Amino acid sequence: MKIIKRLKILLFAFCMCNNAFAQEDYNYSDELLTTTFKAYQAVDFDMANSMFPFVKERFLEHLKDSTSFTNPYDSLSKHISIKYSLDSVVKTYTWSQRDPGCCHSSVSYAQYKNSTGAITYINLKDKDDGDQDVFILGVHHIEINNKPHYLLLGWGTCCGGKHYSTAKVYSIINGVLQKSKSAFINEDYIFTEANRGQDIKITYNEEKKILSYFSYQEDEETGFYNNEQTHTQWKLTNKGFKKEK
Secondary structure (H helix, E strand, O other): OHHHHHHHHHHHHHHHHHHHHHHHHOOHHHHHHHHHHHHHHHOOHHHHHHHHHHHHHHHHHHHHOHHHHOOOOOOHHHOOEEEEOOOOOEEEEEEEOOOOOOOOOEEEEEEEEOOOOOEEEEEOOOHHHOOOOOEEEEEEEEEEOOEEEEEEEEEEEEOOOEEEEEEEEEEEEOOEEEEOOOOEOOEOOEEEEEEOOOOOOOEEEOOOOEEEEEEEEEOOOOOOEEEEEEEEEEEEEOOEEEEOO
């Protein structure tokens, strides 16, 4: 009887431990946001338009919580794009704003850690960041003037049978993530466009420190781009990216 009693106690303790671990492993923020975005992406456009303010507000409420910065969001990342810099200072979130138009509208935020260790965020579609809707393809930690900077590569498309890619550089100044206007020598940022059937393939080679993409010459009569492609490259120097000939 004593043996049976001890076995029952051990079984009870085992179940309690499993339950505690299960609660510990349960990612409430990930589950709630995943459910929210799954519903948003499943409904028709009219319903999605009505849901959008609620979805955005809920998303920002979680972004305000500093613990979201280290949350891997394993489930959510299957429904929205989440990118990290290798130094774990900048994290981006991009998702599609559903509408029936021919443009692919996006919602893009960057969450970051400043020099004091505080976690905050910005809307990447602020007024001085251009009018393009882009989906973040990659976040790269680079150095300019021996200071950390962040290269964000983006892609987007709108009406007119074209798509485009962008490259913008940010740095944290006085605790605020700001777009650099001098990272590309003689250019504010990179914007390159092509017909939708043409490849742009914008990439950054970490080892060679080269930003590259395919560019095309526009036909002034048709407004579309010719088929001949040019492989354009920018080399990262300590003063910024310099276009190679």
